[in-house]
Amino acid sequence: MSILSIQNLSKTYQSGSRKLTVLENVNFEIQAGETISIVGPSGSGKTTLLGLCAGLDSGSTGSVVLNGQALEKLNEDQRAAVRNKDVGFIFQNFQLLPTLTALENVMVPLELKKRKDAKEKALELLEKVGLKDRATHYPTQLSGGEQQRVSIARAFANEPKILFADEPTGNLDTETGEMIEKLIFDLNTEKGTTLVLVTHDLELAAKTRRIIHIKGGKIQEDAHA
């Protein structure tokens, strides 16, 4: 079953009087439960593609169907509701809310879903990423690796159908990076989530079952393992 379908997707920015095409006529489909990497050099358009797939932005032409919903037909608030229901995010720079504790950060997606057991569930997830005892700490009181673990717990909190990770180990040292990779893949397997990774780390990409190479805004290669 297809969880994400991209058809003829292009994205153009107006820069002064000049048109800048960042993505051009991209087509691919992702099945539920798949793990996939989007790789490419800096400026190739991979982050833009991730944003469009996750409904963070809308394309200039083409269509993005996420879990059966055509995102281009939704307004920003409707897309936000889709993200809350079906999508999880892990960012390179963690993107925790600095004024919330680790626990509260994880609780946000659950509270948005009006889950009564938000706190229990969040604590459970923090336990899974090994940070239950740091639940009341604020992001500034945590190391980079710890912050990324909180971010992973938050990403899985709403039990997303699809998880988008943008260079999840890019800001971490090798050892911590490997631990984070393991955590992501383990949880992904456990929850049966679809995983879309954006990275320029080919070693990390190799751990997914499918790799899409992108360059100059176009797909160069779509390789299955």
Added chain:
Amino acid sequence: MPDFNWILKMAMRDFRKNLSRLLLFVSSIVVGIAALVAISSFGENLVKDIDNQAKELLGADLVLENNKPLGDQALDSVAIQLASEVNFASMVAFPKTDASRLTQVRALEGDFPFYGKLETIPSEGDADFRSGGKKALVEKTLMAQFDAQVGDSIKVGSVMFRIVGELQKVPGQTGITATVAPAVYIPMAYLEETGLVQYGSRVEYNRYLQFASGTNVEELIKPFEDQWEMDRVDADTVEDRKRSTGRSFGNLSNFLSLVAFIALLLGCVGVASAVNVFVKEKLASVAVLRCLGVASLDVLLIYLVEIVVMGLFGALIGSILGTLLQFILPAVFADFLPVEVTVGISWVSVGFGMITGLFVSVLFALLPLLKVRNVSPMATLRPETADSTLLKDPARWAVMVGILLFIFGFSYFLLKQVTWALGFTGFVLVAFGALWGVGKLIMWAVRKFLPISLSYPWRQALANLYRPNNQTISLIATIGLGTAMISTLFFLQNQLLEEAKFADKEDQPNMLMFDIQTPQLADVKSKVVDRKMRIIQEVPIVTMQLNEINGIDKKENEELPDEENYSRWLYNREFRVTYRDTLIKSETLTSGELIPLGARGDSIFVSLEKGFGEGNKMKLGDELIFNVQGRPIKTYIGSFRDVKFNQVSTNFLVLFPEGVLEQAPKFHVIITKTQNDRQAADVQSEIVREFPNISIINLGTIVETLEDILGKISFVIQFMAFFSIATGILVLISSLIISKYQRMRESILLRTLGASSGIVRVINTLEYFFLGSLASLSGILLSFMATFLLGEFVFEMNFSLVWKEGLIIYLAITGLTIVLGWLNGRRIINQPPMEILRGNG
């Protein structure tokens, strides 16, 4: 539908970490709210006190007033007590020092005031005065000026009185009245003996009546009102006095509220500017929340809840401070108040302050806060896309319109007139616009013309003014406006005094003698000439009243509807008129021409002062019938003149041609120039000794009185301007603290790159120096403009740049900015960079 519980929960979570910063936002409005609440409470209490002390304000139940002796009045027999007073301006002399000055002489008969009392030192002075004999009560300002003591003598006209009391307080009179026209009370029995009431003396006759308690005075006087109207008798009851005093003090308190409102608006700029920085720092979190699926309205509401809570808190602190502050207001306004003002909590004012505070903080915070609605979740991946421009956002324009409507609505609430409220809104727009423009201009000029050869600290400090999130313009607006208010006051005060003193240096007249009777004229002139003083002007004056305007007499005028009738005042006032066929130096013809008698048949053409004529709906050719000592004289308006009233000369609303009034009873004015103060004092004392009815004003006395009045007014204005300055300082402090993090990072970077703490300190000091300089210079520039405009159009005086005062204000404001900057930045500079990098700083 937003989930309010969750929004509240998120707001409170965010609040925990931002408490101190949010407190800074609202600190900007605290002073403005405090000022508003204080003045509003003071106004409320004042109205109550005027109500409670209304009888003491008038001193009687009814006062009848006329410029002719009142004679027997029908109500005299109804009254349980009667008193009479004759008052007029006259010279009095203190024989001990041989000094004299113009005062308000009040000849009193009867036990006035019936309510309240004449407070004297010693306290038995009042009773002593009434016990008979040649005794006088003298205003304390006059006693102090001439170093007189109780027991000394004072000469009023030809009679010598013994001073038995120093007047401290007279019912219904304010400190300012006492300064302008200090009173000397003498017994009525000796009025005639003084010889002061002669032709041309502007005398006011008062009759005070007290009725049995419970009398409805308004009803009682109704049957007599028409007759009084015809006889030009002015009747004043307790209710009338209550209304007029209440109205004028209502106006005063509204005006002061408007000044407080300006301080509040300055604070609002501070709120908007601080929230702007706050929002910019929150953009990343907003993007994350959007990414996690929070609707844009919900995000806006989270931060709005925080602003509402802090707005309420700021308004509460402001209201408490304001309530405390009103305890000192009666002392500040002591010289202007006719009643004893009580102080107490006014819940209406507190409520008013709370609502206003909450409303303005939300309204002004919304301006930058609306931005969070437009933050794209994409900013989590590309942070540079987070900051969006709101220029095209209709909601932002709606808020701007809302702000303008609020300013208009608030000023209309205080001023009760659409045109004035529009004027005030326009003034606020122009003032802020001008400061914004001046600030931008100076910044542009600095950037454009500063040589790049400047050393690094200078260049870096200047560059800091343009750093992202800078608050340079908002600081220029707030501190600038406060500076502008204070300096305009200083400059104007200075210029008014300079103008008055300047007159002495030129070949300008500096002494004016009036009420000279025709038989005294030759003698006075020879005394002046004997002292080698030049007679600059000798002016005959005839008094008259206006009987008809274009065929409409007083009675007919009363029956006309409001939009068609002439001011009642025109028919009641006594005109002092002179005659000549030429203009003098202070006059310019604006329309028509001076037409001598006989030039156009036997018609008489008079010339009217332009403002007076236009203000009373009169035009060229209108027919005016004057009553000159019982004889009607028909005239036509032949011309309008612009008259400069700020010169020592005699100026007239109505000017007759020669050949009409020569035979009418008249008195004279002589204008002369004394060489020095000694000569002025000598000639004044000689003439007053010989002709006590002649009054003399010399420029020295005018300057002295002017200085005294300006001192009192400026104290009040400075007190009010203090609110704006205090708000400016609070905005400065809060913006310095808000931008601390940014400065910290810059400092670390510089120090990591090897800059010594000395260099960092120099850069910071220079930055504050530039900031303080820009703000104070913008304010001073604006105040120069305001002084020029006020001088040109209101005070009619030449503008001169007051460099010295400007420099003092510049140094004070800039110095203060540097000191505050230092205090704020001390810790950043003294800590090792690593401490701060680790987040322990």
